[in-house]
Amino acid sequence: xxxxxxLEWLNHGAPRAEWSDEDLVREYQQTGEPRAFEELVRRYERxxxxxxxxxxxxxxMAEDAFQATFLQVHRKCSQFDSGRRFxxxxxxxxxxxxxxxQRRNRRHRLVSLDQQSRMYxxxxxxxxxxxxxxxxxxxxxxxxxxNERKEDVRQAVDQLPESLRQVLLxxxxxxxxxxxxxxxxxxxxxxxxxxLHTAIRRLxxxxxxxxxxxxx
Amino acid sequence: MxxxxxxxxxxxxxxxxxEEEREEIEQELVRxxxxxxxxxxxxxxxxxLELGRREIAPPPGLADRTCQFVFQSCGCLAIRHTTKxxxxxxxxxxxxxxxxxxxxxxxxxxxGANWSFADLVVSALVVLIVVSLLFPALAExxxxxxxxxxxxxxxxxxxxxxxxxxxNALAGAAGIAQANFAVAKQFLTPPLSWSAIRRxxxxxxxxxxxxxxxxxxxxxxxxxxxxxxxxxxxxVLLGYSPVIHTASLGSAIPYExxxxxxxxxWRDSPHPRDCQGWSWNHEGRGENWLFADGxxxxxxxxxxNERPTVLQAVISSVSFTNSP
Numbered sequence: 001x002x003x004x005x006x007l008e009w010l011n012h013g014a015p016r017a018e019w020s021d022e023d024l025v026r027e028y029q030q031t032g033e034p035r036a037f038e039e040l041v042r043r044y045e046r047x048x049x050x051x052x053x054x055x056x057x058x059x060x061m062a063e064d065a066f067q068a069t070f071l072q073v074h075r076k077c078s079q080f081d082s083g084r085r086f087x088x089x090x091x092x093x094x095x096x097x098x099x100x101x102q103r104r105n106r107r108h109r110l111v112s113l114d115q116q117s118r119m120y121x122x123x124x125x126x127x128x129x130x131x132x133x134x135x136x137x138x139x140x141x142x143x144x145x146x147n148e149r150k151e152d153v154r155q156a157v158d159q160l161p162e163s164l165r166q167v168l169l170x171x172x173x174x175x176x177x178x179x180x181x182x183x184x185x186x187x188x189x190x191x192x193x194x195x196l197h198t199a200i201r202r203l204x205x206x207x208x209x210x211x212x213x214x215x216x
Numbered sequence: 217m218x219x220x221x222x223x224x225x226x227x228x229x230x231x232x233x234x235e236e237e238r239e240e241i242e243q244e245l246v247r248x249x250x251x252x253x254x255x256x257x258x259x260x261x262x263x264x265l266e267l268g269r270r271e272i273a274p275p276p277g278l279a280d281r282t283c284q285f286v287f288q289s290c291g292c293l294a295i296r297h298t299t300k301x302x303x304x305x306x307x308x309x310x311x312x313x314x315x316x317x318x319x320x321x322x323x324x325x326x327x328g329a330n331w332s333f334a335d336l337v338v339s340a341l342v343v344l345i346v347v348s349l350l351f352p353a354l355a356e357x358x359x360x361x362x363x364x365x366x367x368x369x370x371x372x373x374x375x376x377x378x379x380x381x382x383x384n385a386l387a388g389a390a391g392i393a394q395a396n397f398a399v400a401k402q403f404l405t406p407p408l409s410w411s412a413i414r415r416x417x418x419x420x421x422x423x424x425x426x427x428x429x430x431x432x433x434x435x436x437x438x439x440x441x442x443x444x445x446x447x448x449x450x451x452v453l454l455g456y457s458p459v460i461h462t463a464s465l466g467s468a469i470p471y472e473x474x475x476x477x478x479x480x481x482w483r484d485s486p487h488p489r490d491c492q493g494w495s496w497n498h499e500g501r502g503e504n505w506l507f508a509d510g511x512x513x514x515x516x517x518x519x520x521n522e523r524p525t526v527l528q529a530v531i532s533s534v535s536f537t538n539s540p
Binding site for chain 1: 274
């Protein structure tokens with residue numbers, strides 16, 4: 001049975017750009033329609049690339065991991081349970097690919113610290129421009145201080161242990177729900193909560209911030 | 217009482233809670249001003265983390281390149297809608313030592329491996345070298361274990377026959393008496409013929425016995441021949457009898473004593489033809505021989521001749537002399 005018309009009917013004849021992720025995956029599962037796959041790639045291009053960049057700290061590795069992630073999505077899409085949500089599944093695949101990439105690159109820590117500055121040069125330049133525009137009323141001293149502060153926070157995040165950093169990236173920076181992050185990392189929701197809390201406490205400590213309310 | 221732990225409040229601020237949990241906290245916030253203050257403080261602190269957010273624009277054409285990479289890697293060459301990509305994800309070929317080599321993946325239909333034929337040849341050579349180094353050592357170990365297994369089998373057989381012989385008080389000059397021959401017959405049917413009696417190769421025995429009334433001289437030589445016995449029993453030498461019965465004499469004539477260590481009793485089959493159906497773990501490069509003194513030796517093929525041999529006693533002459 002051709003399910004594409006049924007999906008289109010369910011989506012009231014809307015273009016694919018308006019379909020849900022799950023419908024797109026279902027269509028790709030059942031018909032192999034490349035447009036459905038392309039729509040998914042485009043939809044997650046920015047978000048997932050950002051996540052991988054932040055996770056790996058290297059633009060090239062992030063691009064490779066991004067491609068490998070969608071290759072896995074293509075290969076394993078038959079295993080995707082249509083009752084589940086696509087986004088956590090995609091992030092789980094991407095996280096595994098990022099971990100593999102890190103393993104392959106034995107010196108990933110050294111390289112990432114080294115390349116981080118390179119990677120963010122472009123965005124930094126962009127950021128500087130924006131800051132210049134925004135900060136026309138900003139004191140140059142304040143501007144420098146703000147940039148330093150940003151770098152401090154980024155470094156503190158990068159230096160967190162892997163398990164804490166994963167949770168922080170998913171919940172704080174990617175805006176996932178606890179339940180989704182737990183699904184991505186295949187750990188209990190309670191563990192996600194405690195890891196996030198620990199990560200924030202550690203960051204506060206490193207950034208010499210006042211403690212969170214529980215310790216206030 | 218709703219859970220208002222810091223982790224839960226963080227989740228509330230980051231919109232990471234489920235709807236129910238969120239509603240519970242909102243109700244609690246309405247009720248509890250202290251919690252509201254706590255939440256405000258936490259919000260200010262979490263805001264600092266916002267400085268660590270990195271918004272990096274993906275490189276141009278990433279989505280197109282990704283689609284092309286995926287469809288190419290999986291052999292879906294008929295890409296109908298991804299046409300904007302400009303740079304291929306993988307190199308089509310590479311130069312090695314002046315030769316232009318296609319990736320092995322082109323031939324195997326895989327993806328990403330990027331192996332060339334040169335890689336394959338080198339790998340195969342390495343494997344061959346390792347195997348050639350290991351093979352003689354493995355063969356030697358296998359050979360030794362088989363010899364040992366044969367030897368143990370023979371020891372057990374010898375002990376079994378010997379025990380039977382002892383029980384029946386049938387000891388003979390060579391350790392296995394004439395009765396042992398009968399034992400062996402019971403032991404391994406079908407019954408044996410006299411032609412199956414074995415002795416050391418090349419042995420010529422002349423013996424004379426004086427029983428008081430007459431002297432008997434027996435001249436005996438041993439020749440090699442292939443008999444049905446050998447085929448029936450897979451070459452097992454079943455007995456050596458140092459005592460020969462002759463109906464005409466009516467009594468046993470003891471032969472001269474020979475070294476027990478030189479008398480082979482049993483051996484395993486040296487010929488592949490005779491090994492048909494042979495259940496023991498036979499080593500083909502020689503034979504295990506059980507000698508009359510109970511020791512077992514593995515004799516290489518060149519010492520036992522290529523041809524399966526059976527030693528047959530031929531009594532060439534028997535002469536009687538009446539005693540004076």
